Amino acid sequence: MSLDLTTTIEHLYSGTPVYKNELINLLKCEDPQIIELLRSKANSVRQEIYGTDVYIRGLIEFTNYCKNNCYYCGIRRDNLVATRYRLAPEDILSCCDEGYKLGFRTFVLQGGEDGFFTRDKICHIVASIKDKYPDCALTLSIGEWSRADYQAFYNAGADRYLLRHETACKDHYSKLHPENMCLDTRKECLFNLKDIGFQVGSGFMVGSPFQTLDNLVEDIFFLAQLKPHMIGIGPYITHKDTPFRDKESGSLDMTLKLISILRLSHPKALIPATTALGTIHPNGRELGLKAGANVIMPNLSPASVREKYMLYDNKLSTGKEAAEGLDELKKSVAKAGYKVVIDVGHSKLI
Ligand code: 5AD
Secondary structure: OOHHHHHHHHHHHHOOOOOHHHHHHHHHOOOHHHHHHHHHHHHHHHHHHHOOEEEEOEEEEEEOOOOOOOOOOOOOOOOOOOOOOEOOHHHHHHHHHHHHHHOOOEEEEEEOOOOOOOHHHHHHHHHHHHHHOOOOEEEEEOOOOOHHHHHHHHHHOOOEEEOOOEOOOHHHHHHHOOOOOOHHHHHHHHHHHHHHOOEEEEEEEEOOOOOOHHHHHHHHHHHHHHOOOEEEEEEOOOOOOOOOOOOOOOOHHHHHHHHHHHHHHOOOOEOEOOHHHHHHOOOHHHHHHHOOOOEEOOEOOOHHHHOOOOOOOOOOOOHHHEHHHHHHHHHHHHHOOOEEEOOOOOOOOO
16 A cells, blocks of 8 residues: 555645645555545544534526536537426425425525526525525525626525536636636636625536546645535536537546545535436445535426436436435435434534
8 A cells, every 4th residue: 555645645634735746646546445545534534524414405406598508518508409498486486395394404596597597586586485494595506697696696595606616727627618608707706605605615527528637636726725615526427419429427436536535625515425426326426425425415306397407418316316215315325324414504614
């Protein structure tokens, strides 16, 4: 077993700065003993801070219209095969009603960047959910807006905001997105959100096309700078109706390794075992928890629209991945050694 890498893991654990080369070597490493050491350290850090609790979030995918044209994403504007939908505010509230009964205390409103949903419309939806469920947290995941818009969402009652940076390297960013999108704007949004007072989540795809190990290290360093409350990472998964249809998907092992590294460097962060992880491996979610994740986000959208929010091929939305499958999820989480709890599940960073 490599002594160097043992030291790197120790340094991550103790919060001692780690060099780029060390991280690259750790990401390259295939020694099962080192990988297991990394995983078990990450798991024990998670247990120190959050015990065996797993927080659940009800994910409501309320629109799949999107003005953006990200090359990897199944709901990109130029995907003419996608069947588009929008939920009415009453439908969104019914999802929350359903979710509340099931035990969800966080609702996540996620959607494409859809001009139909103006600042006022979003504020209205946010306020009506918070009015009905003041004991719940509301998370928005609706992309890039101006600082004034974010402030309005916050004033309306939104607590958290998810906006993945996708890749922290400019050059790589431009290979994943068309010219009108830019990494600086994305970063500015994230810092604005934090400054306003949101609990902020960021993250990236693992194994996205053209990604190098250097890029992943930049992602780790960017997150160290941002210090988000939540970190969402999942494997890139090919979608057949995008320009990246022929690109390979990311790997389970690399994603798990990165979850562990991020848990060690952000002990108090909320880290989901994502749907993408569950999609590439039948046991992906449970392996994610064992690697240091402590959140799961089952789908609370109406069953009729789930198939239409296809960010990537075969995206799961039934069984354990669905809010109604919560009993099944609880069992599999318990089998992995953890416990789904009814809790608003704020980050211990605040
Ligand atoms: N594979 C994996 N994740 C994807 N996302 C979008 N498209 C894909 C894909 N093909 C992720 C992005 C986005 C989040 C909502 O979904 O990281 O931020």
